Amino acid sequence: MAKTSSDTILLHSEDNVRMALRAFEAGDTVDGLTVSQAVSRGHKIATREIAQGDAIRKYNQVIGFASVPIAAGDHVHTQNCAYRADFERDPEPCAGAQPTDFVPASERAQFMGYKRPDGRVGTRNYIGILTTVNCSATVARMAAAHFTPERLAAFPNVDGVAAFTHGTGCGMAMDGEGFGMLQRTLAGYAAHPNFAGVLVIGLGCEVMQISLMMETYGLKEGERFQRMTIQETGGTRKTVEEAVRRIEAMLPAADACRREAVSAEHLSVALQCGGSDGYSGITANPALGNAADQLVRHGGTAILAETPEIFGAEHLLTRRAETPEIAEKLLERIRWWEDYTARNKGVMDNNPSPGNKAGGLTTILEKSLGAAAKGGTTNLTGVYEYSERVTTPGFVFMDSPGYDPASITGQVASGANLVCFTTGRGSVFGYKPAPSMKLATNSEMFARMSDDMDINCGVIVSDGVSVEEMGEQIFQEMLDVASGKRTKSEDLGFGDNEFIPWQVGAVM
Amino acid sequence: MAKTSSDTILLHSEDNVRMALRAFEAGDTVDGLTVSQAVSRGHKIATREIAQGDAIRKYNQVIGFASVPIAAGDHVHTQNCAYRADFERDPEPCAGAQPTDFVPASERAQFMGYKRPDGRVGTRNYIGILTTVNCSATVARMAAAHFTPERLAAFPNVDGVAAFTHGTGCGMAMDGEGFGMLQRTLAGYAAHPNFAGVLVIGLGCEVMQISLMMETYGLKEGERFQRMTIQETGGTRKTVEEAVRRIEAMLPAADACRREAVSAEHLSVALQCGGSDGYSGITANPALGNAADQLVRHGGTAILAETPEIFGAEHLLTRRAETPEIAEKLLERIRWWEDYTARNKGVMDNNPSPGNKAGGLTTILEKSLGAAAKGGTTNLTGVYEYSERVTTPGFVFMDSPGYDPASITGQVASGANLVCFTTGRGSVFGYKPAPSMKLATNSEMFARMSDDMDINCGVIVSDGVSVEEMGEQIFQEMLDVASGKRTKSEDLGFGDNEFIPWQVGAVM
Ligand SMILES: [Ca+2]
Ligand SMILES: [Ca+2]
Ligand SMILES: [Ca+2]
Ligand SMILES: [Ca+2]
Ligand SMILES: [Ca+2]
Structure with a gap:
């Protein structure tokens, strides 16, 4: 940073705006400028005259163009600075890539994390209840709510049982970008290293089918990953009870996880x-x-x-x-x-x-x-x-x-x-x-x-x-x-x- | 309905499919048909030969067209029945409108509802916490969670304090259809007759501003409608405390509401x-x-x-x-x-x-x-x-x-x-x-x-x-x-x- 004062900051010597570090009123003088209008903290003040169409520069980069003539001391904002997408921004691929100054492996910083079977490391140790569709949101929350701090007191290494509910999963195309994004997101959570165990709950008739997600992302049922649907299980009460039972079964293994020093x-x-x-x-x-x-x-x-x-x-x-x-x-x-x-x-x-x-x-x-x-x-x-x-x-x-x-x-x-x-x-x-x-x-x-x-x-x-x-x-x-x-x-x-x-x- | 049996149903005499009321296996005979393939309950069986391109009729309406030749007894479903949007469906506006046989006003059925100041009638008596954006979701839920059945026991006519959270409200265009829909939805809830009182909580910097919604839909602050933002109130804890205080102040009036007979x-x-x-x-x-x-x-x-x-x-x-x-x-x-x-x-x-x-x-x-x-x-x-x-x-x-x-x-x-x-x-x-x-x-x-x-x-x-x-x-x-x-x-x-x-x- 080039030049600061306590009241404004000029981020680069080539810039034609200063940033206000406090509010100014019309007529205030600061850093050699007379402020033309009230300017709030965080806003920009022109350091010199800027002709209509000329670039406004901050960080020595173009942030917009003067839409009207601007005088020194003017407040520069949406009323006189407009965006134009057409000016040159050459992507120059790789022109600025440089060797990274890596710290030698033996000297790298460490943290205390949870090593998972797939080699990834968690920073927390949750049990997650995922949902394929909004229709299973309430059931998932009811199951998670069962695991109060009192009931989890016997499992001090478990950070909690958390439900991940959302507003979509049905009423959507069965392929295409939107479907793929949601499926990829759920699969990414299902395999996240901050979970010691995951239970996926669906309704049954939704577009976002659990089995297709498992097939697409190679997820296998087992102690750490389970699934169920409300329609197969027979409704709300039975599904909540069964979900609670399955999570109770996951808790001892989850609680046995320990942090260890990792890179x-x-x-x-x-x-x-x-x-x-x-x-x-x-x-x-x-x-x-x-x-x-x-x-x-x-x-x-x-x-x-x-x-x-x-x-x-x-x-x-x-x-x-x-x-x-x-x-x-x-x-x-x-x-x-x-x-x-x-x-x-x-x-x-x-x-x-x-x-x-x-x-x-x-x-x-x-x-x-x-x-x-x-x-x-x-x-x-x-x-x-x-x-x-x-x-x-x-x-x-x-x-x-x-x-x-x-x-x-x-x-x-x-x-x-x-x-x-x-x-x-x-x-x-x-x-x-x-x-x-x-x-x-x-x-x-x-x-x-x-x-x-x-x-x-x-x-x-x-x-x-x-x-x-x-x-x-x-x-x-x-x-x-x-x-x-x-x-x-x-x-x-x-x-x-x-x-x-x-x-x-x-x-x- | 024209003709039923215990095993299939023909919904109209002109139909060329029957609906299976139980599962069938290949070779089963029913209602004079020999079923060609396994057919699940709820699915359709062709009652006669249907040439490729001919209409499939159910309810005496066209539901699709044969994409391959169909034989009597065949299972009719996606493998042989395709949708085509191009066949004639004349809208004939008003052609079927008829005088409604209204029950005289004095003889109309009644229910016990909550009359509201604007003349509308509620079927429940909630206090609602609305949110403009996902960023205020957790605060809204924390405030609602304060009002446990125990704390509400003194207000037996109040059905509950409910938080309405959602996933949007920012990261969206500031005008246009999506913005208008969300704003209209929130305004519709804010004025819903099933609420005795409403508190709207925003973050402060979101696209969906409370003040613009109030202006657009003529909502006025008062005992039954209040608003606040987390950024103005000073963060999570202070906002939850203030929200609880304001809802506590709404509860006596809400509890004074009584059901009365209405049409x-x-x-x-x-x-x-x-x-x-x-x-x-x-x-x-x-x-x-x-x-x-x-x-x-x-x-x-x-x-x-x-x-x-x-x-x-x-x-x-x-x-x-x-x-x-x-x-x-x-x-x-x-x-x-x-x-x-x-x-x-x-x-x-x-x-x-x-x-x-x-x-x-x-x-x-x-x-x-x-x-x-x-x-x-x-x-x-x-x-x-x-x-x-x-x-x-x-x-x-x-x-x-x-x-x-x-x-x-x-x-x-x-x-x-x-x-x-x-x-x-x-x-x-x-x-x-x-x-x-x-x-x-x-x-x-x-x-x-x-x-x-x-x-x-x-x-x-x-x-x-x-x-x-x-x-x-x-x-x-x-x-x-x-x-x-x-x-x-x-x-x-x-x-x-x-x-x-x-x-x-x-x-x-
Ligand atoms: Ca529907
Ligand atoms: Ca429907
Ligand atoms: Ca962001
Ligand atoms: Ca950002
Ligand atoms: Ca942002």
């Missing part, structure tokens, strides 16, 4: 942001990116997602791709998204939410540049479809919406065993079976919502803490949480309502 | 089917149609929905329309659906689910003819969009998917204060705030799932009970349940996981 190679972290603000891109996201770089150097996996939020910044990722094929797969996903939004009568630039805009983010491109900062600087080693199992260590990208619960559901299905979630406006969010660390982008929100936030990255601006220092702290917290340290959202009891498979296609 | 005019019934089988169209659906006719004669409202399930039978509804405009609105919705499914790469005939097909339903048209039977015979007095407030008494149609929870969510938002749900395969389903009566289509399933089913319409086939007799029984049960009689699904505790607003448009 950070087994840590797979979902990078996520939600309720972003003007600070996201300069505090929590770059700090998380720094931690992601460390994780990658220690052999672990960092999963960036949220395709609409890297839209417009995809050239920054393709240049880091290890192979042209990886770059092409990302560009193919971007093209898919252009088609997906067009045929659903939307546009990609709809993405900044009212909260995002109130927080000072003007265009999707500005948001994307800040969002992509979570991904650090190492090579892009893979691009995956939604909920697809991630098999390449390093920094990878998984296609998903930006919508937090839908995106994280996919990241966890793909194998993430820890979630790192940056938020500026204050998302209260937690997840099962993967714990979720929440990183505040600004000190004011951290103070206001301290019950919900794990780490305050706002100190980068408020206290002059360096991004590197913050990244080190986040990486250490990743290892601690992976080893069992409870997050704020776990203490509050989140994670039973945030399983939201991305729903694509017509509901019929 | 059946105030009964608005959602007609629904789910997990249909070959019996649906000959037992439960016509019996419910008979009850719907009685309800309409007594001044009430019967809401048919599930557009994909009347697809192909829409001409039977347009002919009953009271005005050409009503018929045209239905045809416009059908055209919308053709576009919706096409741009989502689906087709309308995808609808019969694996369970439907296993139960003997071959084409969407066969299913539609059986599904439309729920709507009885009276004039179509209105066609409504999803979740739109129904304002015309009589038999109306509301556009929705066939998917049960999404369709019923819309019907309840539109004002239904009772749900009648027919099921053949055995859907275990219940709803809040409107109670749901479940009508079994066959006696075998009723016996197997008796804990979940309220009424057995299978006796029409198994015991020779007439459709009229069954319709009378259903209408009486509607009045009883509306007056407070508890349904099976209420006793089981359903209704906290089935609020599924129809999600249209890209998730971003």
